Amino acid sequence: MKDKDLSNVMVIFGGTGDLTHKKLMPALYNLRYQNILPENFAVVAIGRRDKTEEEYRNEMLESVKTYSRFDIDEKIWQDLSSRIFYKRFDFNYDNGYMELSYFLDELDRKYNTQGNRVYYLAVAPEYFGIIVEKLYRHGMVSNETSWQRVVIEKPFGENLESARKLNKMITDVFTERNTYRIDHYLGKEMLQNIMVIRFANVFFEPVWNRRYIDNVQISSNETVGIENRGGYYEKAGALRDMVQNHMMQLLTLTAMEPPVNLDTESIRDEKVKVLKSLEIMTPELVEKNVVRGQYVGYRQEEKVSPTSNTETFVALKVHIENFRWAGVPFYIRTGKRMPEKSTQIVIQFKPLPGILYFKEYKNLLPNLLVIKIQPEEGVKLQFNAKVPGAGDITIEPVNMDFCQNCQISNNSPEAYERLLFDVMRGDSTLFTRWDEVEYSWRFVDAIAKAWAEKTPDFPNYYPGTWGPSEAEELLRRDGRMWWNV
Ligand SMILES: NC(=O)c1ccc[n+]([C@@H]2O[C@H](COP(=O)([O-])OP(=O)(O)OC[C@H]3O[C@@H](n4cnc5c(N)ncnc54)[C@H](OP(=O)(O)O)[C@@H]3O)[C@@H](O)[C@H]2O)c1
Structure with a gap:
């Protein structure tokens, strides 16, 4: 051939x-x-x-x-x-x-x-x-x-069981090698850049672990609602539409170990290990660490049931139970009708010991590394610096900002360009392997199952807000906050 x-x-x-x-x-x-x-x-x-x-x-x-x-x-x-x-x-x-x-x-x-x-x-x-x-x-x-x-x-199935059936049907005919499960997020420039940032820079990889990182926040927010896609969205909801695929991809790329080489399978192997290490969401954990929301007005959208319990917002906390990440919470948030459109990963670093400046200045902000995926593409590093001037020292956070899509002329290639070309040349690195799908469904199914046992009190957030108040509480009770930076 x-x-x-x-x-x-x-x-x-x-x-x-x-x-x-x-x-x-x-x-x-x-x-x-x-x-x-x-x-x-x-x-x-x-x-x-x-x-x-x-x-x-x-x-x-x-x-x-x-x-x-x-x-x-x-x-x-x-x-x-x-x-x-x-x-x-x-x-x-x-x-x-x-x-x-x-x-x-x-x-x-x-x-x-x-x-x-x-x-x-x-x-x-x-x-x-x-x-x-x-x-x-x-x-x-x-x-x-x-x-x-x-x-x-996407969506590849509605749950693990239906995904398995579908997968068998497709791979019986095409084989895994010729099956390209598209997750267009993987075609986005900055997603491909996550691995480069992590594994091609000496100052990120050594601190990329539980010793230096306090928490990781992965958000994908949209200002729009469901835009005439009520029929589809009613069955999917934010959990299946966003968390099972796009959010899991962002999580795995952020948390994976360095692959042994840059081959398709070596990279995918490391991504799967992250999914396998996700803590199992028991009904108690779902109750405590997963927040669902629906915006006011969703039930009045076209092709949406007036008593719909479909979620348009999810926020959750999850741990990755391996040596690199033990004890570091990963917060994931995705929603429709949010105040701004942005997809980004915020790495919040731990504070320095409480001596010197961290003793004298009570309100110092933590160091943040922000990887902006869309619509802005770039990387921002927030650190503390002295405000110029004589007299008492004042410290303020400053930013080093690399805006990728400001710097290149013809804006970034569309994800689909890259992905279509990759299919033609037979490179499946940026497509999802079956076991990635399988383990993501396992994680998402546990949440869906726990939710099915309880009727939510919907709608519970207004358009233009950051979702229900429980989403803020999820971090506040850990002494943290969402960084909308
Ligand atoms: N739209 C997006 O931006 C987007 C993003 C991510 C994923 N997706 C996924 O991409 C897929 C397509 O989405 P879409 O938004 O393009 O859907 P769509 O606008 O509803 O288009 C569906 C297409 O399927 C054709 N079709 C439906 N039933 C058919 C039948 N029995 N025989 C022949 N043709 C038939 C329709 O043809 P006629 O209209 O001519 O009948 C139309 O071309 C879905 O799986 C969706 O979840 C879409």
């Missing part, structure tokens, strides 16, 4: 959907703009809506204009759009797949794409199994003389 050959046809199931419009097509255009897309390449988009190829291409042009980080270059767009095809069929019926199979062979001949395929499932999770099974049945997955890979969007 010519594994390294990037030539391929990308088949997008869900070609008329939101994700394709906003992320996938703009990412493909950006890759083409930067001359990164393979020369032998074509796209087949599948949906149910009735439209001609020309109409489809024009719609995609509008989306690319709106969402791409580059301007439209007429020649480049013409080249890409001439390779985009639209096919209309219902995923449930076989005749569409039969036609698709013939059409893909035809594209192989025309574009020299060697039988290589990226099947991108930009569809609701209930279709994942059906599509994979039909692709297999219609002989579109062989992985013998060519490669075929499948990209699965």
Whole structure:
């Protein structure tokens, strides 16, 4: 199998959907703009809506204009759009797949794409199994003389049990090696930078442990609500939508041990060890250390039950039970309708011994390292310094600030650019391995199970606030506070 050959046809199931419009097509255009897309390449988009190829291409042009980080270059767009095809069929019926199979062979001949395929499932999770099974049945997955890979969007299951079933269905056909479970957070520049910051700088790694770190706060907050996605969100909630995947990825990258080398599997092995070391959330611990919230007005959103108990906010405290982190609390917080949009990791360091300045000045702030993931990308270090002037010394916190997306010209590449290209070149480092999914579900399931035993008192926070007061209390009772820096 010519594994390294990037030539391929990308088949997008869900070609008329939101994700394709906003992320996938703009990412493909950006890759083409930067001359990164393979020369032998074509796209087949599948949906149910009735439209001609020309109409489809024009719609995609509008989306690319709106969402791409580059301007439209007429020649480049013409080249890409001439390779985009639209096919209309219902995923449930076989005749569409039969036609698709013939059409893909035809594209192989025309574009020299060697039988290589990226099947991108930009569809609701209930279709994942059906599509994979039909692709297999219609002989579109062989992985013998060519490669075929499948990209699965989140959510990967609803709990551990359903994730296991889904996984079996997919890997029976594609194998683990050709299954790309996407968590687009992993494609974000600053997430990839966490490992570089930790393992390429002498002044971070030696203090990255329980001796010097007081606590770690990982937050991902949005100002928006659920934005017409009520149907999906009602079933997911913040725990499944954010904690099971994105927050766990941020946690593992922050807490993992240095891998033996930078190979895909070595990195994933270390991430899994963190998940295995998470303290088991007993119902008592959930009661004590996990806060759920729902914003006022959620129950009035479209496709949301007026008595819904779905959470739009989660804050929790968890320990990682290994030598590096024993005793260090990791606080995780994610919510909708928060006062600001930000995803960041705050490392709070322990204070120095209570002598000298820490004796004389009662209100000295701790050292903080802030890794900003989005929308601002960068690193900030907060430390104490003397305010210039004569007389008594005054000490104030100052910041060393590296703003990554202020410094580079054409803003950071979109996560999907990096991820789509990685699928084509067969690099799964930034995708989630099955055991990562499995252990994250194990953690999240324990919380969901404890919650199911008790009806929450929802709604319990106002839009524009930092969630229910219990979330503040979670840290206050430990003598700490959330750093909204
Ligand atoms: N949107 C995002 O930003 C985002 C972010 C992260 C993850 N995701 C995940 O990505 C996936 C897709 O999300 P989305 O927001 O793009 O959904 P969407 O806008 O609802 O699009 C669904 C797509 O599936 C097609 N479809 C549905 N049923 C079909 C059937 N029986 N036969 C053929 N086509 C069918 C629709 O085609 P027609 O409309 O033509 O019928 C449409 O193209 C979901 O798993 C979601 O959780 C989305």
